[in-house]
Every structure is written in structure tokens, then in C-alpha cells.
Amino acid sequence: MFCVTSVDGIGDGISLKCTPEKFEELIERDGIEPAAYVARYKWVSIKNLNSVKQTELKSLIEKSYELVFDKLPRKLKSEIVKK
Secondary structure (H helix, E strand, C coil): CCCCCCCCCCCCCCEECCCCHEEEEEEECCEEEECCCHHHHHHHEECCHCCHHHHHHHHHHHHHHHHHHHCCCCHHHHHHHHH
């Protein structure tokens, strides 16, 4: 899991993993806060999607994927790449 969002529209926003530096930068913005239960792993919750530009959000999602993928076991990484 590298990105969490609501399917039913009840919980607007998105949560994702980021680098420690980006985490500190993002939580200073209005509409962005440390994600509940996983902030210690540098996850943020972007409550107001207007807090980030669309291009920045895309970059944040890509980086989150990369950070999570890099922590996977080698065998699982190779299985994902093959598909």
C-alpha cells in the first residue's frame, strides 16, 4: 500500500508516504497533517487537495510508490516487475 483514498467520498483527501524532509515541509501547510497511526513512518494526510498542485500531487504519489516498492523483498519486487 502506497496511497490511501476514499472510494465512497466520505473521507475526502489522500494519504501517502513521503521522505522525512518532505514530511516536515508538507505538514507545515494548511490542509495537510501527519496521517493518523502511520505518521511515525512519514505518512501525511492531505485533507484539502487544494493544498498541493496537481503536478506536485502526481509527483508525491510516484515518490510514495517508489519508497514503498524499495522496501519490498527482492523476490516480490521481481514478481511485480514481471507483470
